[in-house]
Amino acid sequence: MTDFDRAAFAAFLVSGNATFTATNTQTGNRFTYRVRQKDTLYFVAVLTGPDNIADYTFLGTIFPPRSAGSDPLRGLAYYHGKRSSISPDAQSARAFEWLFRWRYTLPEFIEIDPMGRCGRCGRSLTTPESVRTGLGPICAGRQ
Ligand SMILES: [Zn+2]
Incomplete structure (x- = not known):
């Protein structure tokens, strides 16, 4: 079990250096992903x-929105890498596409675990609020 709040997932995902485990508690499938920001792009990798x-x-x-007017978070688009050695049909690839598509409304059977680390700076998450959002107080702008 994790105290991470599913509602925080969309923002956590693009916090800059997010590493997390996603578990489907219905199937038992579990993958660990890392989403690192470089300029306006986010590179997604899976633990293999x-x-x-x-x-x-x-x-x-993950690409930024094509038009300047769109919501910078909601307008993001994810594409499987042509240079990825992992097939787009692989379970880890399909699972990430699915997580991305449903990032604002993850169902209850998906558990996200930021593994105790801030999604931006990697420091340990210590407060209950940080554990829920995956962001430390400073990175979340609360301090
Ligand atoms: Zn931080």
């Missing part, structure tokens, strides 16, 4: 090996 730090494989890219 035993080393929690090194073994991430590029999956795809």
